[in-house]
Amino acid sequence: MLKKSIIKKLKTILGTGNLLIDEADLLCYSYDASGISVIPDAVALPKNKQQISDILLIAQQEKIPVVPRGAGTATTGSAVPVKGSIVICLSKMNQIKRISSTDLIAEVEPGAITKDIQNEVQKYGLFYPPDPASLKFCTIGGNVSTCAGGPCGVKYGVTKDYILGLEVVLPNSKIIKLGTKTSKGVVGYDLTKLFVGSEGTLGIITSIYLKLIPKPSYVKTIVAIFPDTNTACSTITCILTSGIRPKCAELMDHLSLSCIKEQLPFSVPQTAKALVLVEVDGSDPQGVEFEAQLIRSCCNSNKAIFSQVSEDKQYTQKLWQARRGLSPALKKLGFPHKISEDICVPRSHIADMVSIVHSLGTKYGLLSLVFGHAGDGNLHVNLLINKNDSTQLKKAEKFICELMEHTLALDGTISGEHGVGLTKRAFIKKELGDEIIKLMYKIKKDIDPNNIMNPNKLFPGKFTV
Ligand SMILES: Cc1cc2nc3c(=O)[nH]c(=O)nc-3n(C[C@H](O)[C@H](O)[C@H](O)COP(=O)(O)OP(=O)(O)OC[C@H]3O[C@@H](n4cnc5c(N)ncnc54)[C@H](O)[C@@H]3O)c2cc1C
Numbered sequence: 001m002l003k004k005s006i007i008k009k010l011k012t013i014l015g016t017g018n019l020l021i022d023e024a025d026l027l028c029y030s031y032d033a034s035g036i037s038v039i040p041d042a043v044a045l046p047k048n049k050q051q052i053s054d055i056l057l058i059a060q061q062e063k064i065p066v067v068p069r070g071a072g073t074a075t076t077g078s079a080v081p082v083k084g085s086i087v088i089c090l091s092k093m094n095q096i097k098r099i100s101s102t103d104l105i106a107e108v109e110p111g112a113i114t115k116d117i118q119n120e121v122q123k124y125g126l127f128y129p130p131d132p133a134s135l136k137f138c139t140i141g142g143n144v145s146t147c148a149g150g151p152c153g154v155k156y157g158v159t160k161d162y163i164l165g166l167e168v169v170l171p172n173s174k175i176i177k178l179g180t181k182t183s184k185g186v187v188g189y190d191l192t193k194l195f196v197g198s199e200g201t202l203g204i205i206t207s208i209y210l211k212l213i214p215k216p217s218y219v220k221t222i223v224a225i226f227p228d229t230n231t232a233c234s235t236i237t238c239i240l241t242s243g244i245r246p247k248c249a250e251l252m253d254h255l256s257l258s259c260i261k262e263q264l265p266f267s268v269p270q271t272a273k274a275l276v277l278v279e280v281d282g283s284d285p286q287g288v289e290f291e292a293q294l295i296r297s298c299c300n301s302n303k304a305i306f307s308q309v310s311e312d313k314q315y316t317q318k319l320w321q322a323r324r325g326l327s328p329a330l331k332k333l334g335f336p337h338k339i340s341e342d343i344c345v346p347r348s349h350i351a352d353m354v355s356i357v358h359s360l361g362t363k364y365g366l367l368s369l370v371f372g373h374a375g376d377g378n379l380h381v382n383l384l385i386n387k388n389d390s391t392q393l394k395k396a397e398k399f400i401c402e403l404m405e406h407t408l409a410l411d412g413t414i415s416g417e418h419g420v421g422l423t424k425r426a427f428i429k430k431e432l433g434d435e436i437i438k439l440m441y442k443i444k445k446d447i448d449p450n451n452i453m454n455p456n457k458l459f460p461g462k463f464t465v
Pocket of ligand 1: 068073134198199454
């Protein structure tokens with residue numbers, strides 16, 4: 001429990017209603033989408049950087065752990081509080097401060113919702129591409145801190161490709177500005193990138209300068225159904241090697257498809273075993289139409305049993321709603337717990353990886369499925385289990401260990417976009433090796449000598465499912 005004197009100081013800094021200490025309130029901030037839960041001692045809802053700096057000064061003096069939080073949609077436990085911690089939730093710092101169509105830049109606060117930013121910049125004819133499936137409720141601060149990706153990554157890259165500069169409150173309470181407000185800038189080490197994907201372990205991001213691009217005027221969406229995942233994967237390879245760069249290339253295996261087939265705007269054939277969803281965009285309608293037809297012919301030459309270019313906005317919306325709703329739709333399968341991994345392999349190994357996942361499911365007798373941003377080689381592997389069943393839990397741990405080993409053996413990475421958090425701590429050393437981990441510890445120690453910033457996340461540690 002925090003000392004009464006500390007609570008009093010925090011209340012003075014934050015003002016009425018902005019410090020939560022009641023158990024019911026604390027419970028709401030005790031977990032993220034990983035399902036892991038630890039109740040913090042307090043939740044602070046700051047409205048500006050000075051309040052954050054003042055809180056960090058106290059936390060530093062008293063050695064109180066601090067856990068930054070956006071919307072708590074992290075799937076790895078990275079936003080789960082630590083015992084005795086103060087959660088600093090950025091939801092009240094949600095302003096989109098400036099959008100410049102001349103400079104192609106937006107300045108936003110960390111608590112702004114990603115979809116709100118996309119909608120706002122669109123009014124200026126501009127585009128902020130990174131589009132995690134959670135974009136309607138996750139925050140830009142969380143996206144920066146996890147370097148979130150999404151379907152658009154195939155053509156447009158991920159969050160780090162759109163961060164020009166950051167304002168950060170360091171654990172010692174100092175406020176620093178990193179990067180530039182210009183489209184280029186190469187002065188000194190790229191410390192901006194150090195904070196991108198740092199999972200709240202180095203400081204609290206209080207302002208973000210985003211790079212924007214002109215919004216492409218024309219988009220076409222192509223959906224296709226396949227008799228097996230192999231032909232679906234060959235289609236993605238065919239598209240990626242056809243000389244065009246799709247905006248998105250998503251894959252769903254049989255079980256994933258079965259969970260959302262009622263949401264799709266067409267009737268799914270009985271023989272369907274996989275779905276591919278591809279989108280192309282650009283400023284020339286004929287060019288976009290040509291690319292859409294080329295993709296459809298890739299689908300058909302790879303034995304698609306159904307393929308269609310969407311002509312209608314509502315039809316396209318339904319396709320994407322079904323895709324974005326897939327993760328929650330897995331609840332239908334009736335399992336109390338879901339373990340989500342987001343491995344990434346070189347594109348040439350997508351089909352190998354999908355078949356490895358399916359054979360691991362058979363080996364361990366666990367319900368497993370794969371979907372995700374296959375155009376990037378980034379596959380969401382989901383295991384449906386009951387964690388209260390110790391046999392299932394042990395099997396799941398073995399499944400995941402083997403999955404990570406196979407991923408690394410195929411020159412892949414243990415996370416394409418969700419980060420390490422708590423759940424992938426056991427594997428980070430296998431991917432990075434001792435020297436890199438040592439270097440990371442040195443950086444962390446230098447910036448956060450008392451280890452108050454989101455401790456025990458991201459660095460090697462015990463594997464928790
Ligand atoms: C249904 C669903 C679909 C998803 N789809 C995708 C997807 O397609 N792609 C993808 O990449 N992810 C996806 N995710 C994961 C998640 O949405 C992302 O990781 C997202 O970036 C987290 O944002 P958040 O605001 O919820 O952050 P939180 O979960 O609150 O925090 C995430 C991390 O960021 C840190 N943090 C948050 N704000 C700050 C700040 N201002 N300063 C410093 N550190 C901070 C936290 O300490 C924590 O370590 C999905 C999650 C769900 C539930």
